[in-house]
Amino acid sequence: MSMFKRETLAVEEPLLAERNREKENATIWLFDELFRDYDQRIRPYFATGRPIEIDVSLGIVSFEGISETHLDFTINAYLIQCWTDPRLRYNASFILPPTSYYANRVWLPDLIFMNAKLAELHRVTLVNRVVEINPDGTVCLTQRLRLTLACGMDFTHFPTDEQRCPIDMESFEYNSRFLHIKFSKEAPVFVFGGHSKIPHFTLRGAILGNCDKKLAFGSISCIRVEFLFQRQIGYYILHAYIPSLTLVALSWVSFWIDIRSAPARVSLGITTILSMLTISNGVKMDLPRVAYVKAIDIWFVVSYIYVIGALLEYAVVHYLAVQSTHLVTTEREKKEVSERNDTKDGLILYKKPTFNINNYSMFHRKEETSSPKPELWASSDKNLSNYKYVKGQKIDKISRLCFPFSFIIFLALYSYISTPHLAVPDMTIQQLEDAVKLLRIGS
The missing domain is CATH 1.20.58.390 (Neurotransmitter-gated ion-channel transmembrane domain)
Known part of the structure; x- marks a missing residue:
């Protein structure tokens, strides 16, 4: 019996290696073909003038803490941005694997955090950034960030207070005529289970909304998520x-x-x-x-x-x-x-x-x-x-x-x-943790 298995493996291994080699060559050829005439300086739908829609998902890995003295809070998070680029559509029997190599060759949105005091892209062991390209031209960029964001706090009801700390995301270069930002329907915001604990505070949920701005050169598309932190009064x-x-x-x-x-x-x-x-x-x-x-x-x-x-x-x-x-x-x-x-x-x-x-x-x-x-x-x-x-x-x-x-x-x-009026969250902490299961990159 063992002799038969060895003979079968000896026949299948070369065939499997040959198939993988063919798939590898096809993947390399497809990547080269997609980016042969691709110019990352030109945004998608530039010729038609249609605005690009960016679907954003924000995943909280951990809350490092909230500082009342500096009026800010620090998080480690995944930022997932998905959009459609018609120039990157392809017809193949397989899906191109996620890669960080083409992150420097594809057009990327210039999303910024307006209330960020400090923002870092994790680089251990490599730059924590990956791009996924789907057959329908949907491109998803995933980044792992460490953010310190300003949070205007109200201490009227201290120490039974509730703080609402926002994260404002908008485009730095494009106004709403060319780029529109919105939350992903499946998982707009999610928190990894067991990582929502914060010293002296309890995360109650999140409120989602828009923070569009009207400026002299046009309106800016902006989205906001406010995390509701209720202070733990036990201390x-x-x-x-x-x-x-x-x-x-x-x-x-x-x-x-x-x-x-x-x-x-x-x-x-x-x-x-x-x-x-x-x-x-x-x-x-x-x-x-x-x-x-x-x-x-x-x-x-x-x-x-x-x-x-x-x-x-x-x-x-x-x-x-x-x-x-x-x-x-x-x-x-x-x-x-x-x-x-x-x-x-x-x-x-x-x-x-x-x-x-x-x-x-x-x-x-x-x-x-x-x-x-x-x-x-x-x-x-x-x-x-x-x-x-x-x-x-x-x-x-x-x-x-x-x-x-x-x-x-x-x-x-x-x-x-001293009892504050607590805001009603759009997503409770349970929904934030369950949203991880609904996340589909590139959908």
Whole structure:
């Protein structure tokens, strides 16, 4: 049996090699024949004046990241452009293989990325560019690129924001009279599965549209794809919201500390204020300076108000306590003075113990014209002192309820105003990943 197989292979191998040689010669002849009178300087349909239609597919290999400080994002992508060139139609029993050699001999569209800051064509191990020519004259150019593109970001709802980062593609040389760009119907945009993860963001989908421009020399055909990136809030919950919320709640502990413990309450208030400042500066460090108010700014401003309010509340309570202590001291001094006066008055009263009518009437006049009794002074000052101290304690008790309750109301309002309006994508992330299966180069 093995002998029979070896004999069969010995007969088939020369025949197969002969067929491959014939196909190779036919391919070389067909390439030479197609480009014998071909001039790549002339665009297709130049003689008829008909505009060329370029079908574009953009495939995302990976998102390298989004930079809020530089307002841009970086991607690795496949750019596929397909168009029809009647001069390259051929009739053969086979399809010409894709090649990079004829990329320099065929007419190519001059597609550019208008919002690109940096664009690179991968060159490892060779230039990542290939051309495919189909029998009906359809030419497809596939390139692998690394692009850094500008993205105008809006941080109004930061850190629950959604960023819309566009990619604008248009012709640099031709206006819409000669060249028209449109997205491919089968797979306009696609993302390779498992490569859509971005630090701090989640890709929700893409919006497709036109960005045609009207200039002095004519209109420019332009297409745009906007990727919808929703920020992942988990990092900010752990590093901003929970720590600041803890500090706000910690500042309320001072309401349960005794009024007379000034060092404890003051140090607690100052510590929470400084810690809040450190947290807010750390969160804002990686963000650009913008003129408008962000949601996170509202959060930290209100948090500042609460921790500073707790310290100011103690300033009021402490002032009342100091006034109370001062009144007690004044009361003691008055009591000592009154005791000395009582002794002195006693000596005067019994100096002339006469009981005639005149002396009796004079004794009464001294009592009427003298100052109020010391007991009345002491009672009045003591009541006022107790009133001020009790009032300070009452303010603490009210603060224990008002501060947390009002902050809960703020939390409800903040969650409402910080929630952004999410755009509806034309293609969801699932559709972007499934579009890879629908891709047909040269169709």
